[in-house]
Amino acid sequence: MKKNKSLKVSIVMGSQSDYKTMQLAEKTLKKIGVSFETKIISAHRTPKRMYEFASSAHKNNIGVIIAGAGGSAHLPGMIAALTSLPVLGVPIESKKLKGLDSLLSIAQMPKGIPVGALAIGEDGAINAALLAASIIANTNPVVKKNLNNFRLSQTKAVKKKPE
Ligand code: RP5
Secondary structure: OOOOOOOEEEEEEOOHHHHHHHHHHHHHHHHHOOOEEEEEOOOOOOHHHHHHHHHHHHHOOEEEEEEEEEOOOOHHHHHHHHOOOOEEEEEEOOOOOOOHHHHHHHHOOOOOOOOEEOOOOHHHHHHHHHHHHHHHHOOOHHHHHHHHHHHHHHHHOOOOOOO
16 A cells, blocks of 8 residues: 555553554555554653653654553543644553553543553554544545455455354
8 A cells, every 4th residue: 555654653561561452553554555653652751752752753744643552541642731733542451450450540630631442452542543643644645545445345354144
């Protein structure tokens, strides 16, 4: 599919351990031809890195931020507090609570600073990328076309009868 040369998506995650899930967001954006960058940024282990990234994101050609985090999962909310760019949160499936902790942390943002919360784990990573592509598609006709083609082929792949 054709590449988007304008706004890119920034995929960030709290830990290397999140990459197994978040690489599905990368794969999905590649399929739709959306430009992206990927970084490890932890709100509690690398707070300065988080601050610098989020406060300068608007100057770096970023249209949407996808933030994956597990456990108390404060990364998406902290980033959203520092930028008015749309932030989509992916709750990583945690070892102890299977991601319910991550989901509630991301979904239950108090009013005033929104974070778009996706499903726990792999489905959330894929859908975050598709939603980010939809946002980018508002200003990018190539991405819009690619996204519509993707959805069309998904529809066509559903058989009418089970085999
Ligand atoms: C969070 O803590 C990360 O997003 C990750 O999901 C979780 C566990 O991190 P590691 O201990 O595996 O580095 O900050």
